[in-house]
Amino acid sequence: MDENMPSSLDVESPVALDKHSLGTFTARGTEVRITVKNLTFSVPHMKKRNVQAHLLKNISIFFNPSEMSALMGPSGSGKTTLLDLLAGRKTTGRTEGQILFGGLPPSKQYLRRFTGYVEQFDSLLPILTVREMLMYTAELKRPLSETPESKKADVDALIGALALDVCRNTLIGSYEKRGISGGQAKRTNIGIALVTNPRVLFLDEPTTGLDSYTSNEVMDVVKKLTQQTGVTVCSTIHSPTAYCFNLFDRVTLLVSGNLVYFGQQGAIIMFFTTYSSNLKEFTPGYNNAEYITDLVTEADRMGKALELAEAYAISPFSSENQVMVDSYAASDSKNVSQDLLAELNVSRSTVTPMWWGLRTFMAYRTSKNFWDPSFVAPRVVPNLVIGLLILTLYLNIGTDNSDSNVTNIAAVLFMWSATPGFVASGYMPTLFLERSLFVRERNDGLYLVLTYLLAKLFEELMINSISSLCVGAMVFYAIKLNGSFGLFYVSYLVAVSVGIILAYFVSSISPSM
Numbered sequence: 001m002d003e004n005m006p007s008s009l010d011v012e013s014p015v016a017l018d019k020h021s022l023g024t025f026t027a028r029g030t031e032v033r034i035t036v037k038n039l040t041f042s043v044p045h046m047k048k049r050n051v052q053a054h055l056l057k058n059i060s061i062f063f064n065p066s067e068m069s070a071l072m073g074p075s076g077s078g079k080t081t082l083l084d085l086l087a088g089r090k091t092t093g094r095t096e097g098q099i100l101f102g103g104l105p106p107s108k109q110y111l112r113r114f115t116g117y118v119e120q121f122d123s124l125l126p127i128l129t130v131r132e133m134l135m136y137t138a139e140l141k142r143p144l145s146e147t148p149e150s151k152k153a154d155v156d157a158l159i160g161a162l163a164l165d166v167c168r169n170t171l172i173g174s175y176e177k178r179g180i181s182g183g184q185a186k187r188t189n190i191g192i193a194l195v196t197n198p199r200v201l202f203l204d205e206p207t208t209g210l211d212s213y214t215s216n217e218v219m220d221v222v223k224k225l226t227q228q229t230g231v232t233v234c235s236t237i238h239s240p241t242a243y244c245f246n247l248f249d250r251v252t253l254l255v256s257g258n259l260v261y262f263g264q265q266g267a268i269i270m271f272f273t274t275y276s277s278n279l280k281e282f283t284p285g286y287n288n289a290e291y292i293t294d295l296v297t298e299a300d301r302m303g304k305a306l307e308l309a310e311a312y313a314i315s316p317f318s319s320e321n322q323v324m325v326d327s328y329a330a331s332d333s334k335n336v337s338q339d340l341l342a343e344l345n346v347s348r349s350t351v352t353p354m355w356w357g358l359r360t361f362m363a364y365r366t367s368k369n370f371w372d373p374s375f376v377a378p379r380v381v382p383n384l385v386i387g388l389l390i391l392t393l394y395l396n397i398g399t400d401n402s403d404s405n406v407t408n409i410a411a412v413l414f415m416w417s418a419t420p421g422f423v424a425s426g427y428m429p430t431l432f433l434e435r436s437l438f439v440r441e442r443n444d445g446l447y448l449v450l451t452y453l454l455a456k457l458f459e460e461l462m463i464n465s466i467s468s469l470c471v472g473a474m475v476f477y478a479i480k481l482n483g484s485f486g487l488f489y490v491s492y493l494v495a496v497s498v499g500i501i502l503a504y505f506v507s508s509i510s511p512s513m
């Protein structure tokens, strides 16, 4: 059965208001349908030994291109788990059933290159402006063959489409240094996902922390981009506003990992009032979104998830959807276009080569970090303080070569070589803070782990070689050590490098600050 065939269950969705013009950003990629067939997911239970926690149970749904689909349900119902499974971001657990993109199982490389994921909590670079953040992503994820002018034009068009013109040159900022607002940060995150022209866009709670106006504005923009670019949009959403709910074409409703509704957004109330157990009355004052949220939350609290799942399973909605899912799973792979096939078979998760990744990292991050006091201070000030300490304690000590002074000179050399260890530990907090950004950028296929590591080491060595040179010369000549300054400096730099590598190693294996 074709999805476009008229169905007894088809109900028209309300049409979104025309709030924003989307400018010239209309890039259209290869369209892809996601089909999920009899998906079950379980993990070892965190509290009970030798017991499996079934987080998703027999889910059969699909997501069409040019459509915006909502994943809804009470807290803990499995929305993020399902989204992460679709996006290939679950690294543990047992999956049964099928997840198909265009009828074929997607590779990790395809998911990293051709899908965008907007996380619930924004992970942006506070040192960049909105435009720089989008350009940085475009440079890393768009092919080298594309001209800089084309990338800039698309970024500018996207800034217009996302209504970010007013803050295009504003620093993103952080808690300590205020920059753009929450809504602007969310739209920048969406821009990051869209600038690479993804085939599928995953959004995890995109309206969390936003007021209703901003929520509507953000989702309105996503809706228009969905229609104009043909992208398949799949978004978890907790308690949408009535306007926002109406923007969705399709809804998947989960309660305790069970599917309790899948179908057109406009048919959901009819389904619950006609086919599902009458758990809650649709009283005046309720809007559709609020009613559905309350109904499933109450059912979850009353332990009636299975009752709702059973009502869906025996309804005509379920049987009609299952026919479509079976049909898509069987036929999509036979009709897959050459373009989509080439994308699905891509062998690399990154688009640009390592040298380009290093160059972009230096151009956008290192160059900014060197002007950022919060980056420079922990790397320079401790060196300077310890240098001054040694200098004042041991001024002119190198002029006395008597046996009794050898211990003092040894003490100086010990302090000088042990210092880098303490200095390196000082900037470990920044590495922890950058971890979520690194994970997001890796999952987005922006660069390889080795590229990041080399770029960071190069950055650290650059700043440390300069600061060590200044402090080293100050100490060496003030305490009047004999021998070669070059050797004194190089040995210090080697010790600094070991300290940095240790700090990175400890930061990467430690679960928390």
Ligand SMILES: Nc1ncnc2c1ncn2[C@@H]1O[C@H](COP(=O)(O)OP(=O)(O)OP(=O)(O)O)[C@@H](O)[C@H]1O
Pocket: 043, 044, 045, 046, 047, 053, 055, 073, 074, 075, 076, 077, 078, 079, 080, 081, 082, 238
């Ligand atoms: N190892 C585990 N053992 C038992 N339960 C688990 C385990 N891992 C996850 N869960 C539970 O699975 C459920 C699904 O979590 P998930 O984050 O997908 O829900 P959600 O619908 O996105 O919730 P929220 O809206 O609060 O983000 C949660 O109730 C969580 O506690």
